[in-house]
Amino acid sequence: MLTSTNFILDRIVSALKQFPPFSMFEEDDLQELSRTAKVQVLTQGDAVWKQGDPPGNEVLFLARGRVEYFHQVAERSELIDIRDVGDTLGLSALHEGEPYRVTALAAEDCILYVLTWPMIRDLLQKNDAARYYVRRHLFWGMRVGRSLPDTGLEATGAAQNVLEAHLKGAHTISPRPPERLLCCTPQTSIREAAQQMSAKRVPSILITNADRHPIGIVTRSDLVKNVVAGDTNRALPVSTIMAAPVVTVEANSSSAAATLTMLRRRIGQVCVTADGTAGSPAMDVCTQKDLLAQSGRHPAGFIHDIRLAQSPARYREICDDIERMALTYLEAGMSGMLLGEICAELYDELVRHLISAAMAELTDQGNFPPDIPWAWMAVGSDGRREQVLRTDMDNAFVFAATGDAKQDEQNRAYFLELAKRVIDQMVAAGFARCQGAVMASNPNWCKTDAEWIGELKNTDLLISGTHMLRALILYDLRLVDGDAALCESIRQTVFETAKNSLSIKLAMAERIVATPPPLNFRGKFIVEKKGGNEGEFDIKARGLTPLRDTARLFALHFGLRQHYSTGGRWLELAHAHPELSELAFLAREGYDLLLRIRTLTGLQRGDDGRYVNPAALTKLQQGQLVNVFDVQRMAQASVRARFAIDPRS
């Protein structure tokens, strides 16, 4: 029999070949796979599968049409995802061998290629790139009922690389069972506390109040210092020697950041509490060793490097390393926000190091620091701990007013000189100077506390264009080095004035509502039509800004001040105002995704990642982006409703 070309087989192969993971397979393998394929047709409204159905033995490739995933909870069915041409259906359920977590309905007439799972599984096992793709991209979309994606692909038995193993389940602190935690009341005697510690063989005991809130901690070294070396009576209550307040972190927050906190504050343990403050029940006490056991490898080494570094070249080298670490972490799927926290800790340490070096240098030259409180503040994105790339710096300086204008100017001159030296060093380390001159070396951003507070209280001035921008940057301030109380007094002013000034809040709300989601009515991205970035999409202005501004507005409006980052603000909002929790969780997740895309684009291109080419994103990322813009619409609607902005105006 003459075997001429087989058009149908070729057609299926060429359809598969266009889309990952099939694009990563060999042509021959695809031929083999297609030979056993079946073609299925679904008309609009047909179910591909129902939630709870056991997975069959087949993977579906959507060759034409659109399938919608619905998640059913009780009586409510919610659209959670859309699959269109080129997407693969059912892979994750097969993979994990568990029932489908969603119902899949054909949204239009569909043609599906039914492929045999064992063959695909074998091909994935053979092909590292394809397996990696499946692990990274397909599973992300199917996270119903999970807070963190479990990206495991154990079924294939593939060895994970070190970084994957490190990141898997390691980037967050998971508290151990609470009965493991050793605690006592403040009235307990020192002897009794020490006996409990040695009986349980733990290095510390937590002192808690009746609500199990941590109020202090006693460690082995406290006992050595006070009782063994010192002469404190063992019969005294434990509260006499405890260290207070306790440094707390939140459960499921970044373990690397917690490690860095410990290193920075030179303590051996942190207390894990329900909401990350000392005002909630304690869940666990983690030592550095505990965290290391959880994480295996972490960027804490950079802190030591920074402390030891002396020369600008070395600073730059360390910063380059940090950026490289950021890229591998992001590529391995780390959250953009967690990474922001880590980088902020590292860069803060660098700034502190540079400040003390610059001060020493000035002192050597006979220029002595004025004896007044001062504080170096991070503002803007730096203040929110979102600066992973060194494409920008935002900082400001505050020093206490003396009441004497002449003396203030003298002090300002000193601090400006200090800031200039620090910033020169930062530039040498690879940071770009702020385009908007938001830098402590700018007299506009180096002021006395009285000047800052006066400016912040002048609400009429604030709502005008440029002042508003300046205020928004300042609203995200965070202490980096210096006097905490001074910085706090300014933050206090921010919250007081903004919270009580309707005109400021309205001005902020209007800015948020003024940015429409960047999708046209066909669901395509609106891209830039002018300037140097035609055909690209401004992810900062159109994506990040509205979500970030909304978080800030709500934080100011409700007086939520525990967190500095956008993600943290959304979380705090979700806890403080359960009616907004759905929006808050979605917005946090969406913001994280946008941040990741932006940072990855920036790292790949070596710029600030502001302009993203939609065509360069994976299909999954495109789909997720579209979902994020739905969230953005929700956020805007919520702002409109709360601040009574007429959608037509």
Add this chain to the structure above:
Amino acid sequence: MINPFSKKEHPEFIRDYLIAAKQRKSGKRLLSDERIVVLDIETNGRPLESDEILSLALFEIVNGQIELSRQRKWIVYHPDTRPTRATAIHGILPCETEQGVPEPELLKELIPILAGALVVCHHIRFDLSRINKILYRHFKVRFKTQAIDTAILAMHELSAFHKTGYPNQRAPSLDEICAQFNLPATARHTAEGDAFTTAQAFLFLCGRLQRRLGRPIRVRDLPLSEF
């Protein structure tokens, strides 16, 4: 020499086929339980008396899925065909038909596949009459089967092709049906391309029918033609 009056003289596969064809099946059978064979032929485009099958392709639908592993395709042996106008359409050259399978061989493979199956074609009369002709020529039997014409099914299911009563209304072409479903027409005017497209169109039409009925399709819900 085959004696047309003696069934004993038939080869075994024809006998089996005749037995299978005799069993009348109930119209209550569910469509999903049926083995469906979608086929298409390419000919040299002459009137029936002088027309010859040049190639034949078929797909089987089992459980509502087109099984690619059971795809079959034949080029039929014709020693000295001349290019006709149809050659320009289907693109089967004389040199290919010279290497094809002889008609009896084709039938020997084809008939067991068709036995007991529900046959689906587009413009069924055209295809089946040509198959019938060579079946009679070589084995002196007539093709007996229940078959479904996607053109007629489309006239039932798609409002665009409903019978309107105006004279000379013709059944829709495969291209027209594809346009209705927005189906990509693959390798049109090759036997396998058309058979595959017909199979997809058939499944879409069945989907429409099932939605209209609101229950699983039984064989008698379809416009069956008897041959």
